[in-house]
Amino acid sequence: MRTLIANIKRKKLVQLISEGKRSDGRDLMEYRPIVIERGIIEKAEGSARVKLGETEVAVGVKIEVERPFEDTPDQGILTVNAELVPLASPTFEPGPPDENAIELARVVDRGIRSAEAIDLKELCIIPGEKVFTVFVDIYVLNHDGNLIDASAMCALAALLDTKMFGYEVKGGEVVIKEDERHPLPIKNHPVSITFAKLGDELVVDPSLEEEQLMDVRLTMTVEDSGKICAIQKGGSGFLTLEEIDKALSVVVDKAEEIRKLVVG
Amino acid sequence: MRTLIANIKRKKLVQLISEGKRSDGRDLMEYRPIVIERGIIEKAEGSARVKLGETEVAVGVKIEVERPFEDTPDQGILTVNAELVPLASPTFEPGPPDENAIELARVVDRGIRSAEAIDLKELCIIPGEKVFTVFVDIYVLNHDGNLIDASAMCALAALLDTKMFGYEVKGGEVVIKEDERHPLPIKNHPVSITFAKLGDELVVDPSLEEEQLMDVRLTMTVEDSGKICAIQKGGSGFLTLEEIDKALSVVVDKAEEIRKLVVG
């Protein structure tokens, strides 16, 4: 029965979209209203909150001194984690991140990392010994669809909000200077654009309802100079080469539009 | 049906207690017989076993050399852990500590810590580098009610039984002198008193039956000079301010009575 109803809903939605309309009145290539607020958590080195329609995400950035990885002794470390906390949706359960949370974190991570958004070499303190680790914690507070774009925007906003402390090295020990603060070295501003395929059409920024009925999801992340820096297809459907091309043809402009909102 | 029977039982018990009697013949403010034995485990630095009626608890104390916490570089570490091992009750399951085991450990820990029962500064070996960690492992062997008081008594008895080894620092390394032993620096002797509320009355040292039928549990821990050093309300009922006051009016004397038994 459930499936039957879902099929009827899907047909109606596909029909509507084939006419260029969406159930909430948006154009196919239109995002929901975006509200970005930086500096919401004083105790974090950086933070932001993004509302994308009814979807709400908070990101906090913490910085700790740690040992570098063996194969990158002269670079700081970036760690992106996402928590789909159960207050955000009746379908989220307490417990360690599931595959959806992990995919979300890794797609956001890939965008930041591929675009070299953070200058990790600047975060090296003593090569091979001590570097700064940047923890980007994505916290989904309300799930109404398109968590990837909301999280990517929020992560970027929080990184732009992040203040590092000055330090000096005394006898192999790192001494933090609390009164000296400077921004995190951000070199690039990756923005992700997510499409949902419904019938023969692509729409951007799918709502939860659209996600539940879509065939497939496609996220492309674009950096400052218009290069693609991450792609992720999701869901159990397929894309034609023409559909990929179609997404490619709008994504750079769309990303620039969002980037302006985030970078401000 | 189960609930129905429990309700009938509860009514009878409340009636009995309102007449100042208990099902095992005790007065409302009377503990069950207490048997304390120290030094039951040779391989532990300290140990004790407490029988409180049919409730039986063993505690072993182990001491290891570890790195201090960053915010207390000149202090030893106290770690209290409780295991509700499944041989103690048909309701205990194997696995990591559940919320009851964690609450038990934390309430006992809070009493010892707030009363500064162990002089943690004495346990510092090399500030910021090496300190002694005192592991207090509570092992519940038979559960017949009032695990908190039995565990707190047993932990205190085991700490009083604990022998440290002498040591010297040679070239940054800690060398233990096995033939030199001295007691753990114990400065205070916190004792917890647990009340159960049944109807309008409070009783001390609830049996398992009383715990199953009680409205609420209240534990107050008292240190040598008669100060309160920990409180924990448990269970899904409530207390009036008068009831709290009533507990407060008897708890210091009651604790002194138990302390004599434990400290000997």
Place this chain on the structure above:
Amino acid sequence: MRTLIANIKRKKLVQLISEGKRSDGRDLMEYRPIVIERGIIEKAEGSARVKLGETEVAVGVKIEVERPFEDTPDQGILTVNAELVPLASPTFEPGPPDENAIELARVVDRGIRSAEAIDLKELCIIPGEKVFTVFVDIYVLNHDGNLIDASAMCALAALLDTKMFGYEVKGGEVVIKEDERHPLPIKNHPVSITFAKLGDELVVDPSLEEEQLMDVRLTMTVEDSGKICAIQKGGSGFLTLEEIDKALSVVVDKAEEIRKLVVG
């Protein structure tokens, strides 16, 4: 019903075996065909694959530099792990090793360790500081009975295949010389022989069907000079002293036969 069928099967098998025959035509003391291949994984320091009838096992050996155990500061470390990966049998489940995987690893480990097959003292780099750890990872690829013998053979073959790298110690750091390679110091060649008891008879190298119907399993591991170096009884049946003696009377020769195949 399941039990009924199993009982009928069991009776037929016991009858057959009491006549000295097995359902696959083997003699009671005959192994299935054994195929051993070394060097199947280039990225491992050593590797091998064993097919014992339809049972298939792969073993990879990795070597890492680690801190020695406190009580053996001048010895390398041997770690044996077994994964019953779910592609090998419909009864294997994903997840951490269960009791069967742990028993398998520990029986293989015990044979290697008791026979002192690896000269662990040769694996010490800086006493108390740095030693080589030898990871032996047993990977069961298809389960058709007698995993212990197949795994033990495969582990031995992989160890014999293992190449260490040369190294020098410069200023407390271990510098690996990638162009200098020498074999792992193998001093002994333990071989396990597993018996299944079915009715009053023992058979070697039980097939999966025989394992499912057997009363008890008995593994004896024999080292080069004919000493027993590990024994493990498994399963919910019992053995008489006569049966143990019977196994003992054939095991040394049987092991020598298998050893020739493995060592080559």
Place this chain on the structure above:
Amino acid sequence: MFLEKRPEKLIDKKGLRTDGRKPDELRPIKFEVGVLGNADGSARVQQGKTIILAAVYGPREVHPRHLALPDRAVLRCRYHMAPFSVSRRKSPAPSRREMELSKVIREALEPAIFLERYPRTSIDLFIEVLQADGGTRCASISVASLALADAGIPMRDLVAACAAGKVDGKLVVDLNDVEDKYGEADVPIAMMVGLNAVTLLQMDGMLDPKEFRTALNMAVEGCRQIYEMQKEALKEKYALIREELEK
């Protein structure tokens, strides 16, 4: 990133606290009701720098089913801190402290809920601490109580919570993080104020019985004030709804 340092004094010459408050003064508190889209009920509190969200789902079917009770609803509660809510990043895996707090918060709210009206269901309460600056367990109870009301769960009374304690020898109310950490005692309580029923009572530190009684009374008075703010927040929410309906 950094270890906070103990301030030299927790009470200054004028008798004021590190954040300028008088001993019996609560921090500024702001409650908002109905702040999340998906939850059946939700609320947010900012108390000083402490920021907490609470969401309620239910009464709903219990998973796994064997946890269901034949005669009443199961209240489940998870108190959880965001990794960025404290100075040093906290692992998102639940700590022992979070597990204890989940239990005592649940037991502070249970007496207020008519659980027997929803047998075989669960009421799931999720509390997320976004910023922790002391007093999170009390603020969690106060805000959770509003989320339960927002979800339409029938309750005997709202539960208000507040701590009192001792810092630099002085009894104070509603301790912030520094006061909690470096003070001499902390007594968090929760109450159904209208019913004079204490549903949470804990203490650590040291107080003689007389000091304890005084602290307890200060905490009760704090609960009373918070109780009024809670009712105000609910009224505002309903006023908003009414406005929207009348539009």
Place this chain on the structure above:
Amino acid sequence: MFLEKRPEKLIDKKGLRTDGRKPDELRPIKFEVGVLGNADGSARVQQGKTIILAAVYGPREVHPRHLALPDRAVLRCRYHMAPFSVSRRKSPAPSRREMELSKVIREALEPAIFLERYPRTSIDLFIEVLQADGGTRCASISVASLALADAGIPMRDLVAACAAGKVDGKLVVDLNDVEDKYGEADVPIAMMVGLNAVTLLQMDGMLDPKEFRTALNMAVEGCRQIYEMQKEALKEKYALIREELEK
């Protein structure tokens, strides 16, 4: 045991790659079908030094039962690496990377399977990487597709997978480990080649849209070649079976 070093050049003067291949040349690939005794279907691939086994169990009863779907089979997929498959020993516990790959591989195969024919069952796909030398997700999809076919699971088409990418400024196909690690971009895709349907599409690194289109086309061409090899491997298997039957 050792950290691999970045080779000085990934493309030599002759335009050849570290393993001597031309930019548009696949590594030597060998598929074998039906290689494991117990699984309902199985296959093995060696692609360069990458070695992967795939096994399929099902359609079978779902455990735990509440995961069963009323209208179709559940496809479950575990991508897992042997501890000895990489230079530094990998813990056998599943990593975050393995969990993401399990998901994208499942979603690359699901569109090809007529899941609706087996309601209330599960089809369990287990992938074990015995040696990882780059391109394991694509090789996993290609070999898993054969294992599904070997298990007799009805499919719309085989799924073939191949990556293209950019190393030392040059677009190449089927990257090996060193090219993946030190290259500028990697675009793994999977296709039902006969249906022109892309079922996996990922990218990391940086490519401008034009480069991306070229890389995509190279990967599509790679998929086509692999698709032919897959069909060949199935034919061989059936030939073998026929031979055995005719004996």
Place this chain on the structure above:
Amino acid sequence: MFLEKRPEKLIDKKGLRTDGRKPDELRPIKFEVGVLGNADGSARVQQGKTIILAAVYGPREVHPRHLALPDRAVLRCRYHMAPFSVSRRKSPAPSRREMELSKVIREALEPAIFLERYPRTSIDLFIEVLQADGGTRCASISVASLALADAGIPMRDLVAACAAGKVDGKLVVDLNDVEDKYGEADVPIAMMVGLNAVTLLQMDGMLDPKEFRTALNMAVEGCRQIYEMQKEALKEKYALIREELEK
């Protein structure tokens, strides 16, 4: 806290062992039956410095239910060591060694129990090692056997367990911790003595077949002695019960 040192000699000039025993001499053993209030059956053993408690719950309903067997009871067994039972504190999480021992202990007891009399139930055996000074697996089996008898579980025979081994070149019985650790071989066995049935047999270290046979016989003789003590302990328990009944 401390690492024990290897004693210079494990056998002295007089042929005596570190604790003064002769090679074929068991440690002092004390069994007590019915020592825990809640368990359906329980027993305690002190064997030298080794102290172990065993408790039995059941036959009772199996949780989770899908583990129940239609034709017999499930025996479940957990061998567990207290954190304070050994020189260095042991994490309370079960180690691989504890998991293996839980299995072999279960398999040593299963042959003795008429499991078929209680289909669809579980018999749960919990073993807690309070102090470990060698020989814990054998002592666990011996004491568990008494706990099963105390619970009224019908058995073919009691199971008695004892090890023999080789230290400083000499065969000895019932090894203590130091002998186990620094000796040349350890052969733990368990038997239904009345039925001549060996239900546990393990070995580590090295023995030639002749030595092994001698060690095995010594262990069998050890089992016989322990078997008599077990029966004595049960008699004592019943005598106590009779006394209490006659009061």
